[in-house]
Amino acid sequence: MPQSDQTLTWTDVDRRAVDTVRVLAADAVEKVGSGHPGTAMSLAPAAYLLFQKVMRHDPSDDRWTGRDRFILSPGHTSLTLYIQLFLGGFGLEMKDLEELRTWGSKTPGHPEYRHTAGVEITTGPLGQGLSSAVGFAYAQRYTRGLFDPESAPGQSPFDHRVYTIVSDGDLQEGVTSEASSLAGHQELGNLIAIYDQNQISIEDDTDVAFTENVAERYKAYGWHVQTVDWTAGGPNGNEYVEDVQALHDAIRAAEAETSAPSLICLRTIIGYPAPSKQNTGGIHGSKLGAVELAATKKVLGFDAEQSFVIEDEVLSHTRELVERGKADREEWEKGFAEWRQAHPDRAELYDRLRDGTLPEGYAEAFPQFPAGETVATRAASGKVINAIADTFPELWGGSADLAGSNNTTIESANSFNPSSRTTKKFSADPYGRVLHFGIREHAAAAIVNGITMSSQTRAFSGTFLIFSDYQRPAVRLGAVMRVPSIYIWTHDSIGLGEDGPTHQPVEQLSSLRGIPGLNVVRPADANETSVAWRTIMETTESPSGLALTRQNVPTFRREDIHPDGEGEAFASAEGTAKGGYVLADAPEGTSLDVVLIGTGSEVQLAVEAREQLKEKGIGARVVSMPCREWFDAQDQDYRESVIPRELTARVSVEAGIAMSWNDLLGSNGRAVSLEHFGASAAYERLYSEFGITAEAVVEKAQESIAAAK
Numbered sequence: 001m002p003q004s005d006q007t008l009t010w011t012d013v014d015r016r017a018v019d020t021v022r023v024l025a026a027d028a029v030e031k032v033g034s035g036h037p038g039t040a041m042s043l044a045p046a047a048y049l050l051f052q053k054v055m056r057h058d059p060s061d062d063r064w065t066g067r068d069r070f071i072l073s074p075g076h077t078s079l080t081l082y083i084q085l086f087l088g089g090f091g092l093e094m095k096d097l098e099e100l101r102t103w104g105s106k107t108p109g110h111p112e113y114r115h116t117a118g119v120e121i122t123t124g125p126l127g128q129g130l131s132s133a134v135g136f137a138y139a140q141r142y143t144r145g146l147f148d149p150e151s152a153p154g155q156s157p158f159d160h161r162v163y164t165i166v167s168d169g170d171l172q173e174g175v176t177s178e179a180s181s182l183a184g185h186q187e188l189g190n191l192i193a194i195y196d197q198n199q200i201s202i203e204d205d206t207d208v209a210f211t212e213n214v215a216e217r218y219k220a221y222g223w224h225v226q227t228v229d230w231t232a233g234g235p236n237g238n239e240y241v242e243d244v245q246a247l248h249d250a251i252r253a254a255e256a257e258t259s260a261p262s263l264i265c266l267r268t269i270i271g272y273p274a275p276s277k278q279n280t281g282g283i284h285g286s287k288l289g290a291v292e293l294a295a296t297k298k299v300l301g302f303d304a305e306q307s308f309v310i311e312d313e314v315l316s317h318t319r320e321l322v323e324r325g326k327a328d329r330e331e332w333e334k335g336f337a338e339w340r341q342a343h344p345d346r347a348e349l350y351d352r353l354r355d356g357t358l359p360e361g362y363a364e365a366f367p368q369f370p371a372g373e374t375v376a377t378r379a380a381s382g383k384v385i386n387a388i389a390d391t392f393p394e395l396w397g398g399s400a401d402l403a404g405s406n407n408t409t410i411e412s413a414n415s416f417n418p419s420s421r422t423t424k425k426f427s428a429d430p431y432g433r434v435l436h437f438g439i440r441e442h443a444a445a446a447i448v449n450g451i452t453m454s455s456q457t458r459a460f461s462g463t464f465l466i467f468s469d470y471q472r473p474a475v476r477l478g479a480v481m482r483v484p485s486i487y488i489w490t491h492d493s494i495g496l497g498e499d500g501p502t503h504q505p506v507e508q509l510s511s512l513r514g515i516p517g518l519n520v521v522r523p524a525d526a527n528e529t530s531v532a533w534r535t536i537m538e539t540t541e542s543p544s545g546l547a548l549t550r551q552n553v554p555t556f557r558r559e560d561i562h563p564d565g566e567g568e569a570f571a572s573a574e575g576t577a578k579g580g581y582v583l584a585d586a587p588e589g590t591s592l593d594v595v596l597i598g599t600g601s602e603v604q605l606a607v608e609a610r611e612q613l614k615e616k617g618i619g620a621r622v623v624s625m626p627c628r629e630w631f632d633a634q635d636q637d638y639r640e641s642v643i644p645r646e647l648t649a650r651v652s653v654e655a656g657i658a659m660s661w662n663d664l665l666g667s668n669g670r671a672v673s674l675e676h677f678g679a680s681a682a683y684e685r686l687y688s689e690f691g692i693t694a695e696a697v698v699e700k701a702q703e704s705i706a707a708a709k
Contacts, residue, residue, distance in 0.1 A: 008053060008248040013317045017052075017087065018044045019300045020310050022273075024086075025079040026296060027307045028100040028107075029287045035101055035109070038271035038283035040079035043165065043196055045242045046266060050163055050194075051084040052318060054251055056332075058325035059089040062118045065354075066332040068160050069120050069136050069454060073129025074167035074196070075110035076285070081119065082107050087318035090118040098308055113453065113481045121453060122481045125473050127173030130193060131443050132474075133164040134179040135450020135459075137191040137261070138435075142416065143455050145431020146393060147346050148339060153258060157336040161255065164193045168206050171195065171214055175474070178443030180261075184222025187418045189258035192251065198270040204281035215265050224257040226250045229267040240269055273299050353394055353456030356540060365391040366534045369526035371557035371565065377600070378490040378548040380526035382407025384533045389413070389433075392537065397460030397486065398435030400444045405550075406462030406490045410434055435459070441467045445474035445487060449543075453483045458537065460486035464496075465505040465547055468512060478543040479517040485543040486536060492522065492547040493655035494690065495601055500680030509599075510660035512545060513628055519544040521627045522654075524583075524603035526555045527573035528626055535577045535630070542629075549601045551683050556583070556607075579630025580642055583622045584610060590619030594649040594701045597623045597664065602653045605672075608694035609653075613701055620701060628660065649708040651700045655692050668707040670700035 021044035029035035051057075055068040072081045079100070086092040092106060099105035106116050110124035120136075123129040140160055148156040170176055183191055195214065199206045215225045228250050233241025247266060254262030271283035274296045288296060294304035303309070340347040352359070359365075365388045369380060389395065389410045396416070399408045414429035415421070415436060422428040426436070437444035444461035451459040461471075468475065468489050478485045494504045512520045519542055523529040529548070536544045559569040568584065575581025584607060586592045594613070598606040603624050610620040623642055625631055631639065643650070643664065650669040652661035658671035665671060674690055687693060 008245055010244055013314060014048070014052070016311065017314045017318055018048050019302070020314055021048060021083045021087070023297055023300060023302050024083050024097055024308065024310070026274075026288050026293050028079055028097050030290075030293055031098060031307070032101045033287060035079070035287070036076045036285050037079070037288060038200070038274075038277075039074065039077035039167070039196060039198065040083070041274065042198060042268045042270050042272045042278075043077065043080050045244050046165065046194055046196070046247060047080050047084050048087075049244055049248060049251075051088050052321060053248065055163060056160070056328050058329045059091075059118075059322050060325065061329075062090060064329060066157055066160060066329065066336070069133075069162045071121055071129045071133045071136065071162070071164040072111060072123055073133070073164055073170045074126065075123030075129065077167075078107070078109065078111050080165065081111055082116070085116070085118040087315070088321040089319045092116070092118075094308055094310070113483075121450070122477060125477060126167070126169040127175040128446055128474060128477055130164055130166045130170050131175045131179035131446035132450030132453075133162050133191060133193070134183045134188065134443070135447035135452075136162045136454040137183065137188040138186070138416070138447060139451040139455035139457060140190050141188070141430060142396060142433075142451075142457060146457070147350055148343070149431055155335075157332060157339050160190070162191045164191075166193050166195050168197065168199060168210060169201055172210055175442040175446060178440035179446060180218065180221050180223070182437065182440065182443060182447070183261045184218075185421070186416075187222070187259050188261045191261040192254045192264070193262065194247075194264045194266050196268055197265050198268045198279075200270045200279065200281055200284055202281055202284055215263070218263045222260055224254060224260040224262040225265065226253060226262070227265040227267070231267050231269060240272060275299060349393065356456075358538065359391050362388075362391055362537070363534060366530045368530065368561050369555050371555050371562045373526075373555050374552035375526045375555055376549050376552050377523050377526065377529045378405070378407050378550060380529040381488065381533065381546060381548050382409070383526075384530050386411050388533070388537075392458070394457040395460075395537075396433035396435065396457060397448070397462070397488075398437060399462035399488075400437040400441045400467070401439045402463055402490075403436075405464070406488055408460065408462035408488055435461070437461060441470040442474060445471035445478070445485070448485045448487070449474055449478045449481070449483050452485045453481060458484065458486065460488055462488040462490065464491040464503060465489035465493075465508050466491070466503050468505075468508055468545070475512070475518065475543065475545070476515050479515050482517060482541050483543055484536075484540050487543065487545040488548065489545055490548045491550040492600060493549070494674065494678040494686045494692075495549055495551040495655065495683045497550070497683035497686065498680050501677040504678035505656065506674055506677055507657050509547060509654065509656045510658075513660040517542050519627055519629045520547060521545065521630075522547040522600040523576060523626045524556070524598070524600055524624045525553055525573070527558060527561065528576045528624065531573045531576035532626060547600065551601065553601045554604055575624070576626050577630065578634050578638065579627040579632070580623055580625035582642055583607070583624040585621050586619030587614045590614060590617065592621055592644075592647065593619045594651065594705055595621045595623055595643055595647060596651050596653065596697060596701065597625050597643070597661070598653045599625055600654070602655055602672075602692065605653050605692070605694045605697055609697035609701065612694060612698045616698075618701065618705070647708075649701070649704040651697055651704055653692070653697050655687070668704055670704045670707075672696045672700055
């Protein structure tokens, strides 16, 4: 039985353990000379309560499916988490606390996913933790529906709770408003947030910029809201009393509320009980200093001359969590074994997803498209999603209110929504596969990150490429964590036409390529789109963004798909998986004089230019390069076979700034690009007016050849 279902036991040893947390937090920051001790000190009782008395987890296996999830949204107070991982036996030891924020340590300045056992998500950019926690809660509900929808609430091995600690700073960030609104709409009763309402930030009292009634705001979002005020204790109601029982009661009440997410507003004093610096901005992000640290230790009954000390009795007591975790695990395993026996087909799916393997024969599900038709790559993407939906039940997602434009709807599926949210257009199902983010692009990306990293499912979000700017912090964090999230970005250039410069992405492709570890994929036609999707589904260590056209583009005739037919057959779209490939080599009877490199809708311009150059006796190779990142990951011999090093006459063509092509172009190369904002007109007129044409590619090719001589 989980600790949260039992009466709270809070002994003198528990109290001593909490005070030890405060001292260790202060010691760690004092030694390294930087960090955030204040919140770690005042949150010590809350974090200890969660880890030692409330959550179901197994310190010997931090990836156990049945565990509750904990997300520390204010990642700057990383010691709040690290010290609990140390006390609970998750793998951190005292030396790791002593090495806080130093090279090679297990305790970096902010918690890092995949780096420290027990860390569920990288946090630090405020707001991302709570927003992705909403994704964690989405994933739990969807996973339950995938494997065990018939079980009574709380009786499935796939039931767990998501606990998060959030700060004043988190709740000031706009992304948490977006995500919290969705959490209330979704009635995510498995999500419990403890709001550390200490009202201090770097600029001291938050009243300087943050005076709204947060509790009322969250009630308006549809959350279950409670308040626990530790500043209103004592007989006169004005003393600071850490009433752990009151917080425990509030958590139990939150757990009992299954039809809404819960917010517990916990009023604390930052840095308590430091005599001089508590309740000031000075203790937020700075060490206490020797005098204040000694005084704090004296208040708590610790030896001021000693650092990084824990009493054997305290550590022995907290490490009992290991055995309690094993007991919880054993109890869970019984229910899990019963589920496996009752549902062998679902168990087979569970095992496949757990092992990270793809369905047998999955490649056959990806469609091939006939040559000669003109198809927007956004439309081709939508056809791929629906073609593979049955093969990949783990794939789900949707759009930020642009489903019809992004082509992100799985037509055979219901919407992921409580049944009461059914609309005229979309049938709701708590376990549905179609996500509706509303006009909340930033939250969409953060939620998709949370879904993907906390489950074995793959989720995608859709919006226009221009609005990737709204998503960038979450996209970047997905890349930092190497989470295989999928971001679908349509209307990827001035090709969207009449909406004009506010909606026409110019710098976004190069900007996104600047994020290390993010695969930016811009396919040239429908078949490249299909192979791109397959490659993304095969990718498990990095996020991918698909940049797709609004306008129709030709579907090239391919030698492997269309062996018969009129005209030249180009190379197989299978080359997409390598990021770049020779689509069409220099025509017969010409030497290889120049390489034309294109992406997306501009590849057709390179193909046209190749023909015009042929008439001038110039041999041009067309390279389609849908993904720079995948191409750069190939070995040197392959890259050399596509773009020979000695051939420095090169032209890139892409309807955006040329910044991300300069390394391939070198001093002799030339770019057909757009170095300014767009305009409102039909896309054909824009391409012509802005000189993104086959004729411009021909001109630049001749310039480049001349420069290379």
